Every structure is written in C-alpha cells, then in structure tokens.
Amino acid sequence: MNTQRVAWLFLAPALLVLGLFFLLPVAAAFVLSLTDYDLYALADLRHLRFVALGNYWELLHRPLFWSALGHTFYFVIVGVPLSLAASLGAALLLNSPLARMQAFFRTALFAPVVTTVVAVAVIWRYLFNTKYGLVNYALQALGLHPVDWLGDPHWAMPTIILFAVWKNFGYNMIILLAGLQAIPPDLYEAARIDGASLARQFWHITLPMLRPTLTMVGILTVAGYFQLFAEPYVITEGGPLQSTVSALFLMYEEGFKWWNLGAASAVAFLLFVVMFAVTGVLLRLARRGGEA
Amino acid sequence: MSGAHGIAARWRAALLAGGLALLGGCAREDETQVLSFWAIGREGEAVAKLLPDFEREHPGLRVRLQQLPLTAAHQKLLTAFAGGSTPDVSQLGNTWIPELVALDALEPLQARVDASPEVREADYFPAIWATNRLGGTLYGVPWYVDTRLLFYRADLLRAAGFAAPPRDWAQWRAMLAALSHPERHVFGALLPTNEYEQLLSLALEQDEPLLREGDRYGNFRSAGFRRALAFYVDTFRLRQAPPITNVEAGNPWVEFGRGVYAFYVSGPWNIGEFRQRLPAAEQDRWSTAPLPGPQGPGAGMAGGSSLVVFRASRHKRAAWQLIEFLSRPAMQQRLYALLGDMPARRSVWNSAALRGDAKVQAFRAQLERVKPTPAVPEWERIATEMQLVAAEAVAGRLDVDQAAAEIDRRADAILAKRRWVLDHVGSRAP
Numbered sequence: 001m002n003t004q005r006v007a008w009l010f011l012a013p014a015l016l017v018l019g020l021f022f023l024l025p026v027a028a029a030f031v032l033s034l035t036d037y038d039l040y041a042l043a044d045l046r047h048l049r050f051v052a053l054g055n056y057w058e059l060l061h062r063p064l065f066w067s068a069l070g071h072t073f074y075f076v077i078v079g080v081p082l083s084l085a086a087s088l089g090a091a092l093l094l095n096s097p098l099a100r101m102q103a104f105f106r107t108a109l110f111a112p113v114v115t116t117v118v119a120v121a122v123i124w125r126y127l128f129n130t131k132y133g134l135v136n137y138a139l140q141a142l143g144l145h146p147v148d149w150l151g152d153p154h155w156a157m158p159t160i161i162l163f164a165v166w167k168n169f170g171y172n173m174i175i176l177l178a179g180l181q182a183i184p185p186d187l188y189e190a191a192r193i194d195g196a197s198l199a200r201q202f203w204h205i206t207l208p209m210l211r212p213t214l215t216m217v218g219i220l221t222v223a224g225y226f227q228l229f230a231e232p233y234v235i236t237e238g239g240p241l242q243s244t245v246s247a248l249f250l251m252y253e254e255g256f257k258w259w260n261l262g263a264a265s266a267v268a269f270l271l272f273v274v275m276f277a278v279t280g281v282l283l284r285l286a287r288r289g290g291e292a
Numbered sequence: 293m294s295g296a297h298g299i300a301a302r303w304r305a306a307l308l309a310g311g312l313a314l315l316g317g318c319a320r321e322d323e324t325q326v327l328s329f330w331a332i333g334r335e336g337e338a339v340a341k342l343l344p345d346f347e348r349e350h351p352g353l354r355v356r357l358q359q360l361p362l363t364a365a366h367q368k369l370l371t372a373f374a375g376g377s378t379p380d381v382s383q384l385g386n387t388w389i390p391e392l393v394a395l396d397a398l399e400p401l402q403a404r405v406d407a408s409p410e411v412r413e414a415d416y417f418p419a420i421w422a423t424n425r426l427g428g429t430l431y432g433v434p435w436y437v438d439t440r441l442l443f444y445r446a447d448l449l450r451a452a453g454f455a456a457p458p459r460d461w462a463q464w465r466a467m468l469a470a471l472s473h474p475e476r477h478v479f480g481a482l483l484p485t486n487e488y489e490q491l492l493s494l495a496l497e498q499d500e501p502l503l504r505e506g507d508r509y510g511n512f513r514s515a516g517f518r519r520a521l522a523f524y525v526d527t528f529r530l531r532q533a534p535p536i537t538n539v540e541a542g543n544p545w546v547e548f549g550r551g552v553y554a555f556y557v558s559g560p561w562n563i564g565e566f567r568q569r570l571p572a573a574e575q576d577r578w579s580t581a582p583l584p585g586p587q588g589p590g591a592g593m594a595g596g597s598s599l600v601v602f603r604a605s606r607h608k609r610a611a612w613q614l615i616e617f618l619s620r621p622a623m624q625q626r627l628y629a630l631l632g633d634m635p636a637r638r639s640v641w642n643s644a645a646l647r648g649d650a651k652v653q654a655f656r657a658q659l660e661r662v663k664p665t666p667a668v669p670e671w672e673r674i675a676t677e678m679q680l681v682a683a684e685a686v687a688g689r690l691d692v693d694q695a696a697a698e699i700d701r702r703a704d705a706i707l708a709k710r711r712w713v714l715d716h717v718g719s720r721a722p
Contacts, residue, residue, distance in 0.1 A: 039669055040713050042374055043395040047713055129542055131477075151540045153687075239486055239537050241687055242680060256367055258673050 033265035042259065055266035064242065065267070068250040069274070071157060075246065076225045076278075079161045083221055084214070086165055087172035092206075094173070095180040106177070110170040117167065121234035124163050125150065150236055153243035160231050160244055167231075168224075172217045179213035180206070215286040219279060226275045247271045325607050327355045327614060328379040330369075333362035334561075335383055335436075335597065338630040339618070346617045353610050373397050380605040381614050383597050384432060386423040391669040392600070393426045399601040399608060402430040410616040415637045419594045423664040432598030433615055434636035436627060439592040440493045440583065441658045443548070443556040443566070447577040457581035461523055464555075464584045468532040471554040477534075481527060481555040482547070484538035485686055488679035489593060490557045493583055494520035496663045497590030503666045503674075503703070508711050510703025512678065513696045519586065521682060521692050528686045535686050545569040548578070557583070559595070563651055564632035580654040582661070594662035596636065634659070670706050677702040 033055055040047040059065045090109050094102055112120070127134050128149035136146040149159045183206065191201050207214075229252065232244040238253075247267060255264025331339050336359030343355050358379065360368050366388060372378045373395050384392065392398050405411050413421060416434055424432040444457050452471055458464035468480030483490045495502060498516025503509065511517065527533045541547070548556055549570045556562075566578060582589045599618060601611045617623060624635040625643055634655055635641060641656050665671055678699050685695040 036709065038709060039370075039391060039394060040709055042370070047709075049712075125539065126542075130536075130540055132542065148540075151536050236539060237486065237537075239539070239683075241683055241689075259370060 029265045030269060032261055033269055035262045037260075037262040039259045051262070055263050056270065059263065059266055059270060064245065065247075065250065065270075067242065068245045068247045071243070071245060072226060072228055072247045072271075074157055075161060075164070075228050076222060078158075079164055079225050080218070080221050082161065083165045083169050083225075084172065084218060086169040087176055087217070088214075090169065090173045091176035091180055092202075094177055106174075109173060112167050113170040115167070117230045118234050120167065121163070121231065124159075125235055128159055151240055153241045156236055156240055156244050160228075160235060163235065164225070164228070164231055168221075172221060175217055176210065176213060179210050183209045211289070219282055219286075222282060223275060223279060226271065226278070247274075324351075325353050325610050327353055327381065327607055327610050328358065329355050329614060330358045330360055330365075330379045330382040332360050332365045332383050332385070332597070334631055335627075335633065336360065338627060338633075339383075341630065342618065342623055342626060346614060349617070350610070350613060353613070355614065370395075376604065378602040378604050380602060380607050380611040382600055382602065383435060384600045386420070386432065386434070386594070386596055386598050387665060387672060389424060389432055389598065389600070390426060390667045390671065393431055394669040397603055398431040399603045399605065400429045400431060401433065401601065401612075404612050405430060405433070408612075408616055411619050415639050417594075417636065417638065417659050417662065419662045419664055420596055420636060420659070423594050423596075423667070424598050426667055432600040433619055435597050435599045435618060436624070436633035437636045437659055437662075438559050438595035438597075438634065439655065439658050439662050440489050440557050440559055440595075441592060441654060442581045442583055443558055443562060444579060444581060445548070445551060445554045445577055446579045448551055448554045457579070458584040460584050460588050461586050465523075465526075468527065468555070469530070472530070472532040474531040474534075477552065479534050479553055480532040481557070482541060482544055482553040483524070483527065483533045483557060484541055485528075485535055485683045486537040486539070486679065488675045488682075489559075491520065491524045491679060491682050492665070492675060493557065493590075493593050494524055496593060496665070497583070497585040501666070503668065503707075506714075507666050507668045508707060508714065510674070510700040510707070512699040512703065513693075518692055518696050521685065521696060524682065525685050525692060525695075529688075549574055560634045560652075560655055561632060580651045582654055582658040589657070589661065591661050591663045592658045594664045596634075668707070668710060670710060673706055674703045677706070 034050060034052055035041070036049045036051050036055070093099060094106055094109075099105070126132070128136075130136060130146065130148045130151055133149070135149065139146055147155055149155050187205050187209070188201055191205055196204070227248050228246040229248040232238055232246060232249055233252070236244045238245040238249055248271065251264045251267040251271070254260045254267060329339075329343075336357070340357055340359075343357060347354060365385075369378075369382070369384070369388070369392065373392070378397060389398070405413060411433055417437060420434045420437050424430055424434060442457060446457075448471060449455075449457065449467060452467070454467055454470075458467055472478065472480040495517050498514070498520055500511060500514035500516035502511055502517065504511040512521075528535050538544075544553070544556060545562075545565055546569065547553055548566070563580070567575065570578070583592050584590060599615045601608055601615070605611050618627075619637070621635075621637055621640045621643075624637055624640045625645065627633050628635055628640070628646065634652075635646070640646065646652055646656075665675070668674075681690065681695050681699045681702070684690050684698075685692060690698065
C-alpha cells in the first residue's frame with residue numbers, strides 16, 4: 001500500500017507534465033474537432049457551433065482529403081522500403097571488412113540528416129529544374145529524354161520521395177550499423193567453414209540477427225513518413241495540380257492558413273487513427289514473424 | 293482551514309505586489325511612450341530608415357519596430373489577436389483588412405482623417421481608398437499601392453511588326469500568336485499557374501461582380517468570368533504560355549531578358565528587379581503598359597498595403613501620429629526611392645522623380661482604373677481555390693464551363709459560415 005503511494009509520488013511529476021502538455025491538448029483538440037471553430041468564432045464565441053462529427057463527415061466526402069491520404073500512402077509505401085534498403089545497403093557497405101576510410105564515409109553519408117530541410121530543398125529545386133537542372137543535363141548527356149520533375153503531376157511525388165530518402169537514410173544507417181556490429185563474428189566464421197555463400201550468410205545470419213533493429217527502425221520510419229509535410233511545403237507548395245498535398249499539408253492549410261481549426265483538428269485525428277491502425281498491423285506482423 | 297486561508301492571503305499579497313510593480317512599469321513608460329509597429333517583408337527593412345526622423349520630431353515617443361516575414365505575417369497577426377498581443381500600428385495588406393475587421397480588431401479612423409492636416413482623402417486613388425472602407429467605416433490609410441500590369445519586350449514587338457503594346461484582348465492575342473514559338477521554347481507570355489493575380493486581373497476587367505447577393509455566393513458562372521477564364525485557358529491551349537508554376541519558372545527576369553517571354557504580367561516591384569538584373573544595354577528593350585481589356589484598356593487589381601491602428605492599442609493618438617508621418621508626401625517619396633513602392637498619393641506621382649519615369653507612369657494610368665476585390669474575410673481562400681481549379685482547366689482536366697461551376701461550388705461552400713453568421717447573428721459581419 002505504502003510502496004504504491006510512493007510509486008505514484010515518483011510518477012507524479014512525469015504524469016503531470018504528460019497530462020498538462022500532451023493529454024490535455026489532445027483532448028482539447030478532439031473537442032475542437034467537433035466544432036466549426038474558425039475566424040468568425042475567434043471574433044465572437046457566439047459564432048461557434050457544435051457540429052458533432054460534421055467535420056469528419058465533410059472530410060470523408062471531400063476528394064482532396066482522399067487524394068491527400070492517397071499521396072501520403074504512396075509516399076509511405078514507396079518511400080519506406082526504399083529508405084530502409086538504402087540504409088541497410090549503406091550500413092552493409094560500411095560494415096564490410098573491405099571498406100576503407102570508414103569514419104569519413106560514415107560522416108559523409110550521415111551529413112544529409114543534419115542539414116536543414118529548407119536550405120537543401122532549395123538546392124534540390126535547382127537540381128531538378130526542368131530546363132536548367134543538373135539532373136536533366138545528366139540525363140541528356142546519357143541520351144535520355146529530360147523529365148519535367150517538379151512540373152509533371154506524375155513525377156513530382158517520386159522526386160519528393162527521392163529527396164526524402166536521400167535526406168533520411170543516414171539516420172537509420174547509423175542504427176543498423178550498430179545492429180550489424182553487435183552480431184557475433186563467430187556466427188559468420190562458422191557459416192564460412194560450412195561453406196555458406198555471402199548471400200546465404202546475409203539471408204540466414206544477418207537478417208534474422210538484425211530483425212529486432214529492423215522492426216524498430218521500420219516502425220519509426222513509417223510513423224515519420226506518414227507525417228510528410230516539410231518536403232512538399234518547401235519544394236512544390238503542394239503542386240503541381242495538388243499532386244503533392246499530403247494529409248499533414250492539408251491540415252496545415254486548413255488550420256494555420258485558413259484558420260479553420262475545427263476541420264484541421266479533424267484531419268489530425270483521422271491521420272492519427274490511420275497511423276495507429278497501420279502501426280498496430282505492423283507490430284502484429286513483426287510479432288508473428290518473430291514467433292515463426 | 294486557517295492554514296489554507298493564510299496561504300491564499302499570502303498569494304493575494306504577492307499578486308498585488310506584482311500588479312503594482314507592473315503598473316509602476318507602465319507609469320514610467322508613459323513619460324516616453326513606446327509604440328509597437330509591425331511592418332512586413334521588404335518594407336520592414338526600409339521603414340527602419342524613416343523612423344529616426346519621427347522620433348526626433350516626437351521626443352516623447354519611441355517606436356519599437358518588428359519586421360515580419362511576408363510568409364508568416366498573416367498567421368502572426370491572427371495569433372496576436374487570439375493572444376491579445378496586437379501591436380499599436382501595423383502595415384496590413386488591404387486584402388487582409390476584411391479579416392481583421394471581422395475580428396473587430398481595428399480602430400475606425402474616419403474622425404482622425406477628418407481632423408488631420410496631413411492625410412487628405414482627395415489625394416488618394418479612390419479605388420485603393422475604398423478597399424480600406426468596410427460597411428461605411430474607414431479602417432486604414434493606404435501606404436503604398438500595387439496592381440498588376442504588362443511588362444513587355446518592346447524590341448521583340450517591333451521586330452514582329454507591332455509598333456505599340458496591345459490595348460485590347462484581340463490585339464494581345466494576335467501579338468501572342470506572332471511571338472510564340474513553342475517548338476523553340478519561346479512563348480508569348482509567362483503566367484505562372486499557381487499565382488491567382490493574373491486570372492483575377494482578367495476577371496476584374498469584366499462588368500459582373502465576382503460574388504453575388506451581398507457577397508453570399510460565388511458568381512463565377514457569370515458570362516464575364518467565363519470569358520476571362522476562356523481567354524486565360526486559351527493562352528495555354530494555344531501554347532502561347534507554358535503551363536508552369538513559379539517554382540519552375542525559377543528566374544523569370546533572365547528569361548524575359550533572353551526573350552523567352554515577350555509579356556510578363558506582374559507588379560511594380562519588378563521594375564526595380566529588371567533594372568537591377570538586366571544589363572544596362574538591355575534596359576531600353578523592355579517597357580510597361582496598362583493591362584489590355586476585352587475592349588480597350590482594362591481594369592486592374594486594387595492591391596497594396598495600408599497602415600492601421602489596432603483597437604486594443606493604448607497609444608492611439610501616438611499611433612495616428614506615426615501614420616500621419618508615414619503618409620507625408622516626402623516620406624512616400626523616400627519609400628519609393630528605397631524600394632520602388634508605388635506611392636498611394638497622387639501628389640507624389642507629380643514629383644520629378646516619378647513623372648520622368650515612363651515605365652512607372654504606366655502604373656499610374658492603371659491605378660486610376662483599378663477595382664477592389666470583394667471585401668469578405670474569405671476572399672484570399674476563394675481566390676486560391678479559383679486558381680487551383682483554373683490550373684486543372686489549363687491541364688485539360690476540366691473545360692471552361694465545368695471549371696466555372698466548380699469554382700462556384702467551392703466558393704459557396706467557403707461562404708457557408710458567412711451566410712449563417714449574416715442570417716443568424718445579424719449585422720456584425722462585414
């Protein structure tokens with residue numbers, strides 16, 4: 001009894017902070033999402049209407065919400081595997097006994113993570129400029145047809161994915177590298193003695209030993225990629241033809257540009273539900289995979 | 293019980309002491325009043341050079357200038373209102389005035405204008421002045437003005453056999469056709485598909501208003517707007533303008549100098565940009581002209597920034613003194629010299645610096661013909677949606693009639709709350 005009270009006492013500061021700065025705002029945002037809080041309500045609270053689930057209903061009937069959600073899923077489904085593959089590939093190369101100047105390459109590959117999104121995005125905008133960009137210049141030098149990277153609604157999202165992968169893969173690379181270094185070398189030694197090829201060593205030793213790290217990195221990356229915002233905000237401003245509007249971008253525009261905080265909160269909660277469901281499924285898959 | 297009481301009493305004493313300290317602080321400040329002034333973007337930097345003179349003239353006043361970046365200014369003003377920390381005076385884009393009036397955040401200024409020897413309404417462009425008046429009440433004084441007109445390459449036009457810039461749409465279309473060579477990536481005009489100002493300028497040249505029934509519904513299906521939209525979309529379909537956004541346009545100044553575009557619809561700040569960015573030898577190749585209209589020179593957007601006093605200000609008299617100071621012809625002329633901002637007062641336009649400049653005088657002709665956009669808080673969003681739909685039409689996903697109907701549908705949805713407020717709460721909304 002007494003120990004329990006002491007435990008609560010010790011927990012109290014953390015719980016208080018969590019309640020005040022996390023749970024309370026979340027609850028307030030949910031209440032907000034049930035109202036049509038907007039500029040008129042800010043002027044005079046008599047203009048505030050309780051609309052129950054009206055914001056959610058309207059969102060579900062808005063084509064832009066669905067296309068924003070579609071763009072977000074596109075970004076996650078293509079971007080996360082690409083990002084993980086790049087991270088794992090780079091980590092394997094760095095971990096290879098043949099690698100020279102490891103410290104230099106580790107720093108160089110990690111560098112994009114610590115750059116500022118805005119500054120780098122501006123440079124990418126120039127690199128991918130249709131007419132003067134270095135990328136199209138290189139394509140033409142190779143005899144390929146130039147691509148309208150940021151102006152064609154079909155190419156804008158792939159360009160953004162490329163940017164995000166380049167910007168983020170270094171972070172996961174460091175974590176995976178640590179995971180690789182934790183695999184006992186005698187496992188590989190035993191496999192080599194048994195005559196296992198490099199591919200089989202990777203498949204039967206590296207991947208299973210790396211599984212917990214990969215699961216964690218995967219889930220964190222999925223959660224992070226669902227919150228796509230800064231890249232389209234800076235590079236394309238949601239265009240062309242709204243083909244890079246993500247769910248979070250939509251929320252930002254509704255809430256902070258047009259001041260429809262009720263509708264914006266509803267977007268936030270719908271995105272939360274989606275992310276919660278996806279992460280839940282991923283965790284379950286990972287657990288089942290772990291048992292098998 | 294008594295313990296709790298004691299604590300409460302001690303709290304009260306502490307609060308009282310704190311409050312007194314605050315009051316003391318205010319009393320001391322009153323000897324030299326500190327006026328907070330928010331300015332936006334480039335004006336924020338330039339106006340800092342004008343303020344020392346103001347402080348010298350008013351020894352009891354000190355101006356604390358805050359410079360807001362243009363991209364964050366709108367958000368910051370609304371947040372300041374929500375948090376009760378609005379400044380005394382602010383620069384305010386005149387399309388934002390309806391929003392802040394809807395919030396009841398601005399101080400009416402008519403009485404102060406009437407009593408002022410400096411600010412005389414007759415000296416201002418009437419359409420620009422009108423954007424500061426909502427429901428018969430004046431909320432701001434125009435500081436500088438802005439509209440869109442035609443920048444054109446006179447040499448290219450002459451080479452193609454046109455002696456003068458276009459005066460109406462038919463002439464403009466003919467010149468666009470003669471000057472466009474899409475196979476060589478040369479186009480008549482640059483109209484970035486994510487900027488609404490160009491289409492809006494064409495739409496304002498029409499007789500029909502953009503909103504109808506007391507600004508309760510969109511009026512984009514009107515024959516006039518569809519005519520403007522058709523002209524806009526045709527320019528892309530005929531490949532007389534590339535369907536690109538300003539993100540891809542990158543450096544329009546250099547491209548204009550190279551002759552990639554013969555026409556560029558843009559605002560006054562670009563006079564300075566072109567003078568700075570193009571080599572001296574190319575300076576006589578370009579010029580400016582009023583916008584061509586459906587029949588003869590057309591109307592334009594009545595843009596610009598005003599100076600406003602916030603209702604919550606505790607130094608309203610001093611705030612007005614600052615507005616009077618910045619409205620002086622001499623100060624307007626200095627602002628023009630610093631930034632190329634177009635003066636809001638006609639008397640400044642008659643000064644030597646402006647009268648001798650042909651490229652600037654085209655703006656004056658346009659400014660006498662500008663029209664205000666609808667004065668509803670939702671206008672910025674409606675214009676943005678208008679452009680998003682227009683871009684779909686440019687891409688060939690919608691035809692002109694479908695696009696007009698879609699813009700109306702979106703405008704009606706955006707105005708739904710305004711209609712409810714007007715119907716239920718009464719006359720508070722502007």
